[in-house]
Amino acid sequence: MRPPTRSRLLLLTSLLAAFGLLAAACGDDDGGGDSAAPGDAGVSCEVGQTDGDLSLYNWSEYIDPELISAFEEQYRVTVTEDFFPSNEELFARVADNNPGFDVAVPSDYMVSILADEGLLLPLDHDAIPNLANLAPEFASGLPFDPDLTWSVAYQWGTTGLAVDMEVVGEDFPESWALVFDPAYADQYAGKISLLDDPRETLGAALKYLGYSLNTTDEGQLAEARDVIRSVIDDVAAFDSDQFEDLLVGGEVAIAHGWSGDFFGAFDDASTDDFDAYERYYYFVPEEGGVRWVDNMVILRDAPHPCTAHTFINFLLEPENAAALTNFNFYASPVAAAEPFIDPEILDDPSIYPPPETLANLEFIADTGDFEINYTDAFTAAKS
Ligand code: SPD
16 A cells, blocks of 8 residues: 555544544554555446445445445345445545445545545546536536546535524524524524534634635634634534434534435425424525535445446436435436436525525635644544
Protein backbone atom coordinates (compact mmCIF):
# COMPACT_ATOMS: atom_id res chain seq x y z
CA MET A 1 0.00 0.00 0.00
CA ARG A 2 1.22 3.48 -0.83
CA PRO A 3 2.02 5.21 2.47
CA PRO A 4 -0.45 7.96 3.41
CA THR A 5 0.81 11.54 3.24
CA ARG A 6 1.82 13.00 6.59
CA SER A 7 -1.30 15.14 6.89
CA ARG A 8 -3.53 12.23 5.95
CA LEU A 9 -1.70 10.08 8.45
CA LEU A 10 -2.57 12.64 11.12
CA LEU A 11 -6.16 12.66 9.88
CA LEU A 12 -6.32 8.88 9.89
CA THR A 13 -4.86 8.67 13.39
CA SER A 14 -7.31 11.26 14.63
CA LEU A 15 -10.25 9.44 12.98
CA LEU A 16 -9.19 6.01 14.15
CA ALA A 17 -8.94 7.37 17.69
CA ALA A 18 -12.31 9.09 17.36
CA PHE A 19 -13.97 5.88 16.22
CA GLY A 20 -12.10 3.65 18.67
CA LEU A 21 -10.38 1.77 15.87
CA LEU A 22 -6.78 2.71 16.67
CA ALA A 23 -5.83 -0.44 18.56
CA ALA A 24 -7.31 -2.69 15.88
CA ALA A 25 -5.52 -0.80 13.12
CA CYS A 26 -2.17 -0.86 14.94
CA GLY A 27 -2.47 -4.60 15.51
CA ASP A 28 -2.99 -5.32 11.84
CA ASP A 29 0.22 -4.89 9.93
CA ASP A 30 -0.27 -7.09 6.91
CA GLY A 31 -0.37 -4.00 4.75
CA GLY A 32 -3.54 -4.73 2.82
CA GLY A 33 -1.96 -5.91 -0.43
CA ASP A 34 -0.56 -4.01 -3.35
CA SER A 35 -2.53 -0.83 -3.40
CA ALA A 36 -1.28 1.54 -6.06
CA ALA A 37 -0.93 5.24 -6.57
CA PRO A 38 -3.50 7.31 -8.47
CA GLY A 39 -3.11 6.96 -12.18
CA ASP A 40 -2.04 3.33 -12.10
CA ALA A 41 -3.89 1.00 -14.46
CA GLY A 42 -7.04 -0.61 -13.16
CA VAL A 43 -8.76 -3.79 -14.25
CA SER A 44 -10.47 -4.59 -17.50
CA CYS A 45 -13.88 -6.27 -17.32
CA GLU A 46 -16.50 -7.34 -19.84
CA VAL A 47 -19.95 -5.78 -19.67
CA GLY A 48 -21.98 -7.88 -17.23
CA GLN A 49 -18.96 -9.90 -16.07
CA THR A 50 -18.92 -11.21 -12.51
CA ASP A 51 -15.94 -12.53 -10.57
CA GLY A 52 -17.57 -13.44 -7.29
CA ASP A 53 -19.99 -12.13 -4.68
CA LEU A 54 -20.29 -8.42 -3.95
CA SER A 55 -19.49 -6.65 -0.69
CA LEU A 56 -21.16 -3.24 -0.51
CA TYR A 57 -20.22 -0.55 2.04
CA ASN A 58 -23.00 2.04 2.11
CA TRP A 59 -24.92 4.55 4.21
CA SER A 60 -27.78 2.88 6.06
CA GLU A 61 -31.25 2.61 4.48
CA TYR A 62 -29.88 3.85 1.19
CA ILE A 63 -30.87 1.08 -1.22
CA ASP A 64 -34.13 -0.72 -1.89
CA PRO A 65 -33.63 -4.32 -0.71
CA GLU A 66 -35.59 -5.40 -3.80
CA LEU A 67 -32.85 -3.93 -6.00
CA ILE A 68 -30.27 -6.01 -4.15
CA SER A 69 -32.39 -9.13 -4.68
CA ALA A 70 -32.87 -8.30 -8.36
CA PHE A 71 -29.10 -7.95 -8.85
CA GLU A 72 -28.45 -11.22 -6.99
CA GLU A 73 -30.99 -13.03 -9.11
CA GLN A 74 -29.91 -11.55 -12.43
CA TYR A 75 -26.20 -12.20 -11.91
CA ARG A 76 -26.37 -15.23 -9.56
CA VAL A 77 -24.19 -13.65 -6.89
CA THR A 78 -24.75 -12.81 -3.24
CA VAL A 79 -24.53 -9.24 -1.97
CA THR A 80 -23.46 -8.53 1.59
CA GLU A 81 -23.89 -5.04 3.01
CA ASP A 82 -22.17 -3.12 5.76
CA PHE A 83 -22.94 0.44 6.78
CA PHE A 84 -21.17 3.65 7.80
CA PRO A 85 -22.67 6.81 9.33
CA SER A 86 -20.13 9.34 8.03
CA ASN A 87 -17.49 9.78 5.36
CA GLU A 88 -14.85 9.99 8.07
CA GLU A 89 -15.80 6.60 9.44
CA LEU A 90 -15.69 5.13 5.93
CA PHE A 91 -12.17 6.54 5.52
CA ALA A 92 -11.04 5.23 8.91
CA ARG A 93 -12.38 1.76 8.05
CA VAL A 94 -10.61 1.36 4.70
CA ALA A 95 -7.52 3.59 4.90
CA ASP A 96 -5.29 1.16 6.75
CA ASN A 97 -6.59 -2.03 5.20
CA ASN A 98 -9.72 -2.67 3.14
CA PRO A 99 -11.48 -5.46 5.03
CA GLY A 100 -12.90 -6.82 1.77
CA PHE A 101 -15.34 -4.25 0.45
CA ASP A 102 -15.84 -4.04 -3.31
CA VAL A 103 -18.07 -0.98 -3.75
CA ALA A 104 -18.38 1.95 -1.34
CA VAL A 105 -20.52 5.10 -1.52
CA PRO A 106 -18.52 8.13 -0.32
CA SER A 107 -19.64 11.72 -0.78
CA ASP A 108 -17.94 14.22 -3.07
CA TYR A 109 -14.97 15.42 -0.97
CA MET A 110 -14.29 11.91 0.31
CA VAL A 111 -13.95 10.61 -3.27
CA SER A 112 -11.15 13.11 -3.67
CA ILE A 113 -9.49 12.09 -0.38
CA LEU A 114 -9.71 8.35 -1.13
CA ALA A 115 -8.38 8.86 -4.67
CA ASP A 116 -5.48 11.00 -3.46
CA GLU A 117 -4.56 8.26 -1.01
CA GLY A 118 -4.47 5.63 -3.76
CA LEU A 119 -7.38 3.76 -2.18
CA LEU A 120 -9.58 3.60 -5.29
CA LEU A 121 -9.51 1.55 -8.47
CA PRO A 122 -9.83 3.54 -11.68
CA LEU A 123 -13.11 2.65 -13.37
CA ASP A 124 -13.19 0.73 -16.63
CA HIS A 125 -15.70 2.87 -18.50
CA ASP A 126 -16.09 0.23 -21.22
CA ALA A 127 -17.61 -2.06 -18.60
CA ILE A 128 -20.19 0.59 -17.64
CA PRO A 129 -22.05 1.47 -20.86
CA ASN A 130 -24.93 2.88 -18.80
CA LEU A 131 -22.74 5.90 -18.04
CA ALA A 132 -24.50 7.20 -21.15
CA ASN A 133 -27.69 7.47 -19.04
CA LEU A 134 -26.23 10.12 -16.72
CA ALA A 135 -27.47 13.70 -16.85
CA PRO A 136 -24.80 15.96 -18.40
CA GLU A 137 -23.92 17.63 -15.08
CA PHE A 138 -23.06 14.21 -13.63
CA ALA A 139 -21.34 12.85 -16.74
CA SER A 140 -18.42 15.27 -16.52
CA GLY A 141 -17.19 18.33 -14.72
CA LEU A 142 -17.98 17.38 -11.13
CA PRO A 143 -15.45 19.26 -8.98
CA PHE A 144 -14.18 16.18 -7.13
CA ASP A 145 -13.80 13.84 -10.14
CA PRO A 146 -14.36 15.73 -13.41
CA ASP A 147 -13.81 12.76 -15.75
CA LEU A 148 -15.38 10.04 -13.59
CA THR A 149 -11.97 8.44 -13.25
CA TRP A 150 -12.84 7.03 -9.82
CA SER A 151 -16.54 7.46 -9.21
CA VAL A 152 -20.07 7.55 -10.58
CA ALA A 153 -22.84 9.52 -8.90
CA TYR A 154 -25.33 7.40 -6.94
CA GLN A 155 -27.79 9.92 -5.47
CA TRP A 156 -27.72 13.59 -4.57
CA GLY A 157 -29.52 15.86 -2.14
CA THR A 158 -29.31 18.65 0.38
CA THR A 159 -28.70 19.02 4.10
CA GLY A 160 -31.01 21.13 6.23
CA LEU A 161 -33.26 21.26 9.26
CA ALA A 162 -36.63 19.65 9.87
CA VAL A 163 -38.97 20.88 12.58
CA ASP A 164 -41.96 19.49 14.42
CA MET A 165 -44.45 22.34 14.02
CA GLU A 166 -46.54 21.06 16.89
CA VAL A 167 -43.66 22.07 19.15
CA VAL A 168 -42.00 24.91 17.26
CA GLY A 169 -45.19 26.43 15.82
CA GLU A 170 -45.44 27.76 12.29
CA ASP A 171 -43.71 31.07 12.87
CA PHE A 172 -40.02 30.27 13.02
CA PRO A 173 -37.04 31.64 11.10
CA GLU A 174 -35.84 29.42 8.28
CA SER A 175 -32.35 29.99 9.59
CA TRP A 176 -29.48 28.11 11.22
CA ALA A 177 -30.19 30.50 14.13
CA LEU A 178 -32.86 28.04 15.18
CA VAL A 179 -30.16 25.66 16.37
CA PHE A 180 -27.12 27.94 16.76
CA ASP A 181 -28.47 31.13 18.37
CA PRO A 182 -28.99 30.41 22.08
CA ALA A 183 -31.96 32.82 22.01
CA TYR A 184 -33.80 30.20 19.94
CA ALA A 185 -31.96 27.01 20.80
CA ASP A 186 -32.44 27.44 24.57
CA GLN A 187 -36.21 27.36 23.99
CA TYR A 188 -35.80 23.83 22.65
CA ALA A 189 -33.18 22.62 25.11
CA GLY A 190 -32.87 18.84 24.93
CA LYS A 191 -35.01 18.77 21.79
CA ILE A 192 -32.36 19.40 19.13
CA SER A 193 -30.29 16.88 17.22
CA LEU A 194 -27.27 17.72 15.05
CA LEU A 195 -25.46 15.50 12.58
CA ASP A 196 -22.52 13.63 14.06
CA ASP A 197 -20.42 14.74 11.13
CA PRO A 198 -17.51 17.20 11.31
CA ARG A 199 -17.82 18.75 7.86
CA GLU A 200 -21.62 18.92 7.88
CA THR A 201 -22.11 20.38 11.36
CA LEU A 202 -19.14 22.75 11.35
CA GLY A 203 -20.22 23.60 7.79
CA ALA A 204 -23.68 24.58 9.03
CA ALA A 205 -22.15 26.74 11.78
CA LEU A 206 -19.84 28.37 9.22
CA LYS A 207 -22.80 29.18 6.95
CA TYR A 208 -24.64 30.62 9.97
CA LEU A 209 -21.64 32.90 10.51
CA GLY A 210 -21.63 33.91 6.84
CA TYR A 211 -18.47 32.00 5.91
CA SER A 212 -17.78 29.35 3.30
CA LEU A 213 -18.25 25.84 4.59
CA ASN A 214 -14.90 25.04 2.98
CA THR A 215 -12.96 27.66 4.87
CA THR A 216 -9.30 27.06 5.60
CA ASP A 217 -9.14 30.01 7.95
CA GLU A 218 -8.37 28.78 11.46
CA GLY A 219 -10.05 31.80 13.07
CA GLN A 220 -13.32 31.20 11.20
CA LEU A 221 -13.24 27.51 12.08
CA ALA A 222 -12.67 28.36 15.76
CA GLU A 223 -15.69 30.68 15.64
CA ALA A 224 -17.79 27.85 14.20
CA ARG A 225 -16.55 25.49 16.90
CA ASP A 226 -17.58 28.04 19.53
CA VAL A 227 -21.02 28.44 17.98
CA ILE A 228 -21.61 24.71 18.48
CA ARG A 229 -20.19 24.90 21.99
CA SER A 230 -22.55 27.77 22.84
CA VAL A 231 -25.59 25.53 22.32
CA ILE A 232 -24.11 22.24 23.47
CA ASP A 233 -26.44 21.98 26.48
CA ASP A 234 -29.45 22.26 24.16
CA VAL A 235 -28.32 19.38 21.95
CA ALA A 236 -29.96 16.08 22.83
CA ALA A 237 -27.94 14.06 20.34
CA PHE A 238 -25.27 14.18 17.69
CA ASP A 239 -26.74 11.59 15.37
CA SER A 240 -26.38 10.76 11.69
CA ASP A 241 -28.25 7.46 11.61
CA GLN A 242 -31.61 8.05 13.25
CA PHE A 243 -32.17 11.81 13.24
CA GLU A 244 -35.39 11.38 11.24
CA ASP A 245 -36.75 8.82 13.71
CA LEU A 246 -35.83 11.06 16.65
CA LEU A 247 -37.99 13.77 15.05
CA VAL A 248 -41.08 11.75 14.14
CA GLY A 249 -40.74 9.78 17.37
CA GLY A 250 -41.05 13.03 19.34
CA GLU A 251 -37.63 12.80 21.00
CA VAL A 252 -36.48 16.01 19.34
CA ALA A 253 -38.37 18.95 17.83
CA ILE A 254 -35.62 20.18 15.51
CA ALA A 255 -33.30 17.83 13.63
CA HIS A 256 -30.35 18.52 11.35
CA GLY A 257 -30.14 15.95 8.58
CA TRP A 258 -30.36 14.84 4.98
CA SER A 259 -33.44 15.60 2.89
CA GLY A 260 -34.46 12.13 1.71
CA ASP A 261 -34.15 10.48 5.10
CA PHE A 262 -36.64 13.00 6.49
CA PHE A 263 -39.08 12.47 3.61
CA GLY A 264 -38.86 8.70 4.03
CA ALA A 265 -39.74 9.08 7.72
CA PHE A 266 -42.59 11.51 6.96
CA ASP A 267 -43.95 9.01 4.45
CA ASP A 268 -43.71 6.12 6.90
CA ALA A 269 -45.37 8.17 9.66
CA SER A 270 -48.33 9.19 7.48
CA THR A 271 -51.55 7.20 7.71
CA ASP A 272 -55.06 7.60 6.29
CA ASP A 273 -55.81 9.92 9.23
CA PHE A 274 -52.49 11.66 9.64
CA ASP A 275 -50.47 13.62 7.11
CA ALA A 276 -46.95 13.89 8.53
CA TYR A 277 -46.07 16.47 5.87
CA GLU A 278 -48.48 18.88 7.59
CA ARG A 279 -46.78 18.43 10.93
CA TYR A 280 -43.10 18.24 9.97
CA TYR A 281 -41.30 20.62 7.68
CA TYR A 282 -37.86 20.32 6.03
CA PHE A 283 -35.97 23.34 4.76
CA VAL A 284 -32.50 24.46 3.79
CA PRO A 285 -31.76 27.55 5.92
CA GLU A 286 -31.66 30.89 4.17
CA GLU A 287 -27.92 31.36 4.90
CA GLY A 288 -27.26 28.38 2.60
CA GLY A 289 -25.83 24.97 3.24
CA VAL A 290 -24.64 21.77 1.67
CA ARG A 291 -25.61 20.18 -1.60
CA TRP A 292 -23.93 16.83 -1.87
CA VAL A 293 -23.45 13.94 -4.25
CA ASP A 294 -22.83 10.41 -2.99
CA ASN A 295 -20.88 8.25 -5.41
CA MET A 296 -20.15 4.63 -6.23
CA VAL A 297 -16.45 3.80 -6.11
CA ILE A 298 -14.51 0.54 -6.32
CA LEU A 299 -11.89 0.16 -3.63
CA ARG A 300 -8.34 -0.38 -4.85
CA ASP A 301 -7.98 -3.91 -3.50
CA ALA A 302 -11.61 -4.92 -4.05
CA PRO A 303 -11.73 -8.73 -4.22
CA HIS A 304 -14.38 -8.71 -6.97
CA PRO A 305 -13.78 -5.71 -9.24
CA CYS A 306 -15.73 -7.05 -12.22
CA THR A 307 -18.85 -7.77 -10.16
CA ALA A 308 -18.38 -4.24 -8.81
CA HIS A 309 -18.40 -2.74 -12.32
CA THR A 310 -21.46 -4.81 -13.19
CA PHE A 311 -23.25 -3.59 -10.05
CA ILE A 312 -22.52 0.04 -10.92
CA ASN A 313 -23.79 -0.52 -14.45
CA PHE A 314 -26.92 -2.21 -13.05
CA LEU A 315 -27.75 0.80 -10.86
CA LEU A 316 -27.42 3.10 -13.87
CA GLU A 317 -30.20 1.23 -15.73
CA PRO A 318 -33.07 3.75 -15.92
CA GLU A 319 -35.64 1.55 -14.12
CA ASN A 320 -33.15 0.64 -11.39
CA ALA A 321 -31.99 4.22 -10.85
CA ALA A 322 -35.64 5.25 -10.59
CA ALA A 323 -36.37 2.48 -8.09
CA LEU A 324 -33.53 3.84 -5.95
CA THR A 325 -35.03 7.34 -5.95
CA ASN A 326 -38.58 6.10 -5.42
CA PHE A 327 -37.29 4.17 -2.40
CA ASN A 328 -35.08 6.76 -0.72
CA PHE A 329 -36.46 10.16 -1.84
CA TYR A 330 -33.10 11.44 -3.06
CA ALA A 331 -32.57 12.85 -6.54
CA SER A 332 -31.17 10.64 -9.28
CA PRO A 333 -28.17 11.61 -11.42
CA VAL A 334 -29.58 9.34 -14.16
CA ALA A 335 -31.52 11.52 -16.61
CA ALA A 336 -32.91 8.45 -18.37
CA ALA A 337 -34.57 7.40 -15.10
CA GLU A 338 -36.97 10.34 -15.04
CA PRO A 339 -39.90 8.68 -16.87
CA PHE A 340 -39.89 5.99 -14.15
CA ILE A 341 -39.66 8.29 -11.12
CA ASP A 342 -42.83 9.00 -9.15
CA PRO A 343 -44.00 12.44 -10.50
CA GLU A 344 -44.61 13.67 -6.94
CA ILE A 345 -40.92 13.14 -6.22
CA LEU A 346 -39.76 14.59 -9.52
CA ASP A 347 -41.85 17.74 -9.01
CA ASP A 348 -40.90 18.23 -5.37
CA PRO A 349 -38.53 21.24 -5.11
CA SER A 350 -37.19 19.91 -1.79
CA ILE A 351 -35.96 16.79 -3.61
CA TYR A 352 -35.12 18.35 -6.98
CA PRO A 353 -34.24 21.91 -5.91
CA PRO A 354 -34.50 24.64 -8.54
CA PRO A 355 -31.30 26.35 -9.77
CA GLU A 356 -31.86 29.42 -7.57
CA THR A 357 -31.82 27.22 -4.45
CA LEU A 358 -28.77 25.30 -5.63
CA ALA A 359 -26.93 28.55 -6.27
CA ASN A 360 -27.01 29.25 -2.53
CA LEU A 361 -25.45 25.89 -1.64
CA GLU A 362 -21.89 24.57 -1.64
CA PHE A 363 -20.38 21.16 -2.18
CA ILE A 364 -18.09 20.14 0.68
CA ALA A 365 -14.58 20.18 -0.80
CA ASP A 366 -11.45 18.29 0.21
CA THR A 367 -9.39 20.90 2.08
CA GLY A 368 -6.24 18.77 1.92
CA ASP A 369 -3.88 19.35 4.82
CA PHE A 370 -6.53 21.46 6.56
CA GLU A 371 -8.98 18.54 6.85
CA ILE A 372 -7.64 17.43 10.23
CA ASN A 373 -8.56 20.83 11.66
CA TYR A 374 -12.22 20.03 11.00
CA THR A 375 -12.11 16.69 12.82
CA ASP A 376 -10.20 18.24 15.74
CA ALA A 377 -12.52 21.26 15.96
CA PHE A 378 -15.57 18.99 15.94
CA THR A 379 -14.17 16.79 18.68
CA ALA A 380 -13.42 19.95 20.70
CA ALA A 381 -16.91 21.35 20.05
CA LYS A 382 -18.60 18.21 21.35
CA SER A 383 -16.44 17.74 24.45
N1 SPD B 1 -29.58 7.28 4.55
C1 SPD B 1 -28.56 7.67 3.64
C2 SPD B 1 -28.15 9.10 3.73
C3 SPD B 1 -26.97 9.40 2.89
C4 SPD B 1 -26.59 10.81 2.99
N2 SPD B 1 -25.35 11.08 2.51
C5 SPD B 1 -25.10 12.45 2.55
C6 SPD B 1 -23.74 12.82 2.89
C7 SPD B 1 -23.52 14.28 2.75
N3 SPD B 1 -22.27 14.75 3.29
